[in-house]
Amino acid sequence: MKKRMVRCRINDIKVEVPEGTTILEAARAQGIYIPALCYHPKLSVTGACRVCLVEVDGVAVVSCATPVEEGMTIITNSPYVEELRRDIIDLILSDHPYDCMVCQKAGDCELQELAYFYQIRYPRFSGRKRSYKTKDGNPFIEREMEKCIQCGRCVKVCDEIQGVCAIDFAYKGFELKVCPPFEKDLDCEFCGQCVSVCPTGALVGKDWIPKGRQMNIKQVDTVCPYCGCGCNITLHVSRNEIIRVTSKPDTLNEGWLCVKGRFAYQFVSSPERLKKPLIKRNGRFEEVSWDTALDFVAQRFKEIKDKYGPDAIAGLSSARCTNEENYLFQKFLRAAIGTNNIDHCARY
Amino acid sequence: MADNQILIRVCLGTSGKAADGEKVISLFRMHIQRHGLDGSVQKRCVVKKVGCRGLCSRDLLVDVIIDGRQTTYQNVTPSMVERIVQEHLLRGNPIDEWAVKEDYAEFTSRQYKIVLGPCGVIDPENIDDYLKMNGYRALKKALTTMTPEEVIKEVKRSKLRGRGGSGFLTGKKWEICRSQPDKTRYIICNVGEVNRALAEGNPHAIIEGLIIGGYAIGASQGYIFIRERYHLSVERLKKAIKQARERGFLGENLFGTSFNFDITFSFGTEAFICGEETALMECIEGKRAMPRLRPPYPAEKGLWGKPTIINNAETLSNIPIIIGKGSEWFSTIGTEHSKGTKVFTLSGKIKNNGLVEVAMGTSLRTIVFGIGGGIEGNRKLKAIQVGGPSGGLIPYSMIDMGLDYENLQKMGSIIGSGGMVVFDETDCIVSVAKFFMEFLQRESCGKCVPCRLGTTRMLELLTKITEGRATMKDIEALERLSAIMSTSSLCGLGRTAPNPVITSLTHFRDEYLAHIRDKHCPAGVCRALITYTIIEDLCKGCGVCLRKCPAKAITGERKKPHVIDQSLCIKCGICFQSCKFKAIIKE
Numbered sequence: 001m002k003k004r005m006v007r008c009r010i011n012d013i014k015v016e017v018p019e020g021t022t023i024l025e026a027a028r029a030q031g032i033y034i035p036a037l038c039y040h041p042k043l044s045v046t047g048a049c050r051v052c053l054v055e056v057d058g059v060a061v062v063s064c065a066t067p068v069e070e071g072m073t074i075i076t077n078s079p080y081v082e083e084l085r086r087d088i089i090d091l092i093l094s095d096h097p098y099d100c101m102v103c104q105k106a107g108d109c110e111l112q113e114l115a116y117f118y119q120i121r122y123p124r125f126s127g128r129k130r131s132y133k134t135k136d137g138n139p140f141i142e143r144e145m146e147k148c149i150q151c152g153r154c155v156k157v158c159d160e161i162q163g164v165c166a167i168d169f170a171y172k173g174f175e176l177k178v179c180p181p182f183e184k185d186l187d188c189e190f191c192g193q194c195v196s197v198c199p200t201g202a203l204v205g206k207d208w209i210p211k212g213r214q215m216n217i218k219q220v221d222t223v224c225p226y227c228g229c230g231c232n233i234t235l236h237v238s239r240n241e242i243i244r245v246t247s248k249p250d251t252l253n254e255g256w257l258c259v260k261g262r263f264a265y266q267f268v269s270s271p272e273r274l275k276k277p278l279i280k281r282n283g284r285f286e287e288v289s290w291d292t293a294l295d296f297v298a299q300r301f302k303e304i305k306d307k308y309g310p311d312a313i314a315g316l317s318s319a320r321c322t323n324e325e326n327y328l329f330q331k332f333l334r335a336a337i338g339t340n341n342i343d344h345c346a347r348y
Numbered sequence: 349m350a351d352n353q354i355l356i357r358v359c360l361g362t363s364g365k366a367a368d369g370e371k372v373i374s375l376f377r378m379h380i381q382r383h384g385l386d387g388s389v390q391k392r393c394v395v396k397k398v399g400c401r402g403l404c405s406r407d408l409l410v411d412v413i414i415d416g417r418q419t420t421y422q423n424v425t426p427s428m429v430e431r432i433v434q435e436h437l438l439r440g441n442p443i444d445e446w447a448v449k450e451d452y453a454e455f456t457s458r459q460y461k462i463v464l465g466p467c468g469v470i471d472p473e474n475i476d477d478y479l480k481m482n483g484y485r486a487l488k489k490a491l492t493t494m495t496p497e498e499v500i501k502e503v504k505r506s507k508l509r510g511r512g513g514s515g516f517l518t519g520k521k522w523e524i525c526r527s528q529p530d531k532t533r534y535i536i537c538n539v540g541e542v543n544r545a546l547a548e549g550n551p552h553a554i555i556e557g558l559i560i561g562g563y564a565i566g567a568s569q570g571y572i573f574i575r576e577r578y579h580l581s582v583e584r585l586k587k588a589i590k591q592a593r594e595r596g597f598l599g600e601n602l603f604g605t606s607f608n609f610d611i612t613f614s615f616g617t618e619a620f621i622c623g624e625e626t627a628l629m630e631c632i633e634g635k636r637a638m639p640r641l642r643p644p645y646p647a648e649k650g651l652w653g654k655p656t657i658i659n660n661a662e663t664l665s666n667i668p669i670i671i672g673k674g675s676e677w678f679s680t681i682g683t684e685h686s687k688g689t690k691v692f693t694l695s696g697k698i699k700n701n702g703l704v705e706v707a708m709g710t711s712l713r714t715i716v717f718g719i720g721g722g723i724e725g726n727r728k729l730k731a732i733q734v735g736g737p738s739g740g741l742i743p744y745s746m747i748d749m750g751l752d753y754e755n756l757q758k759m760g761s762i763i764g765s766g767g768m769v770v771f772d773e774t775d776c777i778v779s780v781a782k783f784f785m786e787f788l789q790r791e792s793c794g795k796c797v798p799c800r801l802g803t804t805r806m807l808e809l810l811t812k813i814t815e816g817r818a819t820m821k822d823i824e825a826l827e828r829l830s831a832i833m834s835t836s837s838l839c840g841l842g843r844t845a846p847n848p849v850i851t852s853l854t855h856f857r858d859e860y861l862a863h864i865r866d867k868h869c870p871a872g873v874c875r876a877l878i879t880y881t882i883i884e885d886l887c888k889g890c891g892v893c894l895r896k897c898p899a900k901a902i903t904g905e906r907k908k909p910h911v912i913d914q915s916l917c918i919k920c921g922i923c924f925q926s927c928k929f930k931a932i933i934k935e
């Protein structure tokens with residue numbers, strides 16, 4: 001069923017959107033920027049940060065949660081809302097560590113960007129700040145909860161996208177904290193989806209520190225080598241080393257990754273990585289050329305097949321191969337070797 | 349009640365129980381049995397437990413009614429029972445010295461009790477008592493002679509508004525809910541702090557209101573949301589539901605119609621935020637009590653995503669009255685836009701602490717000086733906090749204001765929980781505002797930034813002022829924070845949280861300025877701003893203060909004037925209280 005269209009005015013621009021579209025979505029589609037910290041296009045609306053306030057008929061409303069209504073007059077940049085936004089960001093900064101100079105997220109931090117935009121050098125409101133003594137011992141994700149702005153994106157991505165629900169809010173008011181049950185160390189599947197949506201430096205990859213921030217990074221788009229899903233990934237390369245892996249939201253995997261794709265990239269530059277084939281001769285591995293190696297393998301297969309028959313050979317394929325490679329592999333075993341002894345690791 | 353009968357009513361609300369009410373009841377029964385074996389008393393005597401009648405500061409209250417003549421005894425203890433039985437019951441001579449005085453009449457006569465009416469009269473654990481007072485007759489009337497639409501129309505016509513929160517028109521809310529296409533709907537009764545007396549004194553009225561509400565909106569499932577800690581309320585509501593089910597007021601095909609309705613309990617946690625409708629629903633769903641975003645409103649999409657009505661127990665207790673006596677009668681009570689009555693919890697520096705019900709529009713003066721009996725120690729009234737922690741402070745100058753939704757809103761306050769705390773000249777307004785902010789800061793759920801950090805920063809600023817560390821900039825910051833919170837917080841808690849600060853800054857700005865500019869607390873409450881000094885001429889050198897000072901801050905030789913070392917003084921005030929010669933002054 002086609003949705004009814006509603007018309008409104010955003011900053012004097014006539015806009016027509018399907019019924020149910022929020023003010024934020026309608027404005028962003030027009031290229032009108034409204035800042036937001038808890039809003040994420042792929043997650044359900046939270047409405048917690050209150051930064052996306054806009055003015056509708058003289059009243060401040062949160063644009064992320066308010067649907068456009070017929071005839072609405074919306075102002076996204078009136079001094080009234082700009083001042084409210086400024087002060088709300090000011091409040092957030094009043095409970096935020098001032099350590100952008102060493103923060104992993106600097107240059108890529110949504111809060112830092114807003115502080116810059118509103119030129120808040122020192123917050124007008126100040127007072128007590130949260131501090132947490134115990135640090136997480138997990139190997140993948142560095143959690144600096146002092147930097148957490150309690151936007152709830154991580155909680156939602158863990159629940160709504162990953163379906164794991166490893167973290168949620170605990171305590172209330174000023175002491176509100178995102179943590180695993182009973183404040184234990186994070187012990188989940190470490191997909192790092194929470195890291196990918198965190199607007200600040202509260203959640204970052206442990207291995208990213210201090211390999212480099214967003215400046216002077218070469219980004220290389222490629223496909224994840226780990227499984228046949230073929231997720232699109234972006235390698236962040238600095239000084240000829242992969243220092244981080246991310247994924248863009250407009251890819252087939254919508255920017256979501258798993259623990260391997262996101263955090264297990266270190267093998268690329270591992271000194272133990274095999275780059276050339278080895279053949280064991282006289283009890284020692286010797287480096288040989290690909291031709292030599294393939295000839296050797298082909299010859300041995302032939303010998304085995306001749307002596308014991310084709311069913312003496314079995315093939316086990318890998319999920320790291322693409323569909324095409326897997327197809328070729330079974331074809332090779334069936335047609336070239338002549339056996340049906342073929343299986344795949346994904347079957348287990 | 350038939351003639352020639354003796355009726356003894358013992359208050360057994362939470363406060364009555366705490367005042368040994370159960371022991372008093374059993375003693376009455378025992379003594380009556382012992383003395384009345386000849387048949388003259390025992391046969392015609394009924395001892396009954398009743399709910400709270402409001403004046404908890406005089407508990408235990410006991411009514412003795414002989415042949416229609418009522419005597420009320422106050423502050424009854426178990427040891428007094430025997431004499432009451434001997435003199436009053438057997439010989440017919442009321443004991444005047446123990447009976448309530450004129451001020452009790454003052455307390456009761458100025459109230460307009462329609463919701464609390466049966467509390468203190470009927471036995472809350474006996475459905476027959478309620479039925480004798482036309483109980484469940486409104487339900488029968490609604491179900492058998494009215495359509496749901498007619499019920500809604502009648503409630504709309506009564507102009508009943510939600511007793512708590514924002515005061516939305518109950519009938520209107522029901523209408524919105526009924527008009528939703530989704531046929532599965534729910535109705536929830538929130539039994540809050542103020543409603544405890546209702547649940548303990550007249551639980552059937554709540555249940556009857558809930559069933560009628562369910563019928564009106566088309567819900568077959570009702571919930572009672574209550575804190576588990578309110579043991580007595582829970583117990584009495586549970587008993588009442590059981591009895592109602594036995595008599596066929598709950599269950600299937602009520603009064604031979606096709607309407608089915610039943611009630612389940614949902615126990616809330618100790619959280620102020622659970623009074624917020626959407627947080628309450630999250631709580632029932634087993635989630636963390638954090639408010640949801642609106643729209644959609646609960647009447648459109650509430651509990652389990654279905655259209656839901658949430659009314660508090662007081663609102664629902666009004667329903668049987670409106671249906672029974674008609675909206676026309678109901679709307680004669682109150683003011684133009686605020687109809688009916690409202691229950692307030694009167695507390696603070698007032699003589700008669702307790703629960704009162706007055707017609708909407710009754711002036712604060714009537715409540716405080718009439719019903720409340722005036723200020724403790726006849727001191728000067730300073731302000732009244734109306735509407736619970738997030739209400740507003742109303743100054744003495746506005747005491748003739750009639751209490752209704754409009755006036756309170758104009759004053760920057762709310763009806764809220766119906767709390768009413770009286771402050772006198774010995775109270776420091778900044779400390780009062782800080783006290784409420786402390787509560788709200790603790791109770792903020794933390795979901796949205798303005799409330800989570802706004803309450804925290806406000807509390808810090810208020811603390812700074814009471815400690816004499818503040819500057820004029822801090823007043824500006826308080827005002828700005830108030831504006832941010834009231835316009836951009838997610839839910840009602842955050843939006844109303846600055847009320848005590850805003851109203852006190854408006855009406856008692858001088859007191860804030862005295863703290864900041866003069867480093868002086870006019871009421872002499874803020875410890876950091878008080879100094880105790882010994883007047884040399886008056887000090888006899890008796891040494892009492894020197895011996896009593898816990899900080900050893902006082903020095904001096906015997907029979908010579910003593911001195912307080914201000915750097916050691918902890919401002920406990922013990923020296924001030926113990927000096928017989930009034931030689932120590934507090935500034």
